[in-house]
Amino acid sequence: MSAISSMIFLLIGVAIGFFLSRIASKPVGSDANMKQELEQNKAELDSYKEQVQEHFATSAQLLEDMAKQYQGIYEHMASQSKSLISEDVAQPQLFADYQEKLELDETVESSEAQPKDYSNQPSGLFTEAQRKAS
Template sequence: MEQSFTAWLLPALALIAGVGIGFLLARLLPGTAPTQVQHQLDEMQERFEAYQSEVVSHFNTSASLMQKVAQNYQDIQDHLAEGANRLALDELSRQRLLAALSDSAQPARERISSPASTEPPKDYAPGSSGALSDEEVLKKA
């Protein structure tokens, strides 16, 4: 029995020693250390957060600039209206200038209407024949 116990004890100790040595080698080899992977993961997380912060900053700056543009446009409209009131010689001219300013402040949007006829366009003007007219082909034949 002692011989069978030794036969099992030596391989078991060798297995435990092999697992221990493998674990130590895995931690010591460069590129496979969990700390390096964790470091790379942390670095990527920091870069992603910096990118998100940059995107938010970009859109905040864009919104601020758009507000400045809108305010400058309003200032120009106010300046032109004030100039029309102050510089127009008579009431009719003043009204025309103010009407033109109010029209330019709100640009008119034209609607595209559907054509009155659904007939396809002809390749010639009415009353004459064109290059694709059936009449000329029939006359030559």
């Protein structure tokens, strides 16, 4: 009886081991499903990245166009306000800051001035001996 009970316990152990190994291991089909899902997620992420990039490029272009249109309107209003509003009327001059800027730009362009980033002071990059050598 001891040999028969040993065989029964051995068969029960093998059966339990078999079922536990089946439960613990993944089915072969789930790997293929996970790979497919991974590829789908990668494709969706790439598509989303392209949409974001396109959105920012379009937004930047639209903002640039809007700035140019605003500048054109401002220039038009500044030039027309000077010619349409007579100086006899006691109203503040509209767009005075822009007109002053235009006049200043015209005088700076006509004169040969130093660049705005130029300094008459030494930068301190070279010692006195190095300046004399060059």
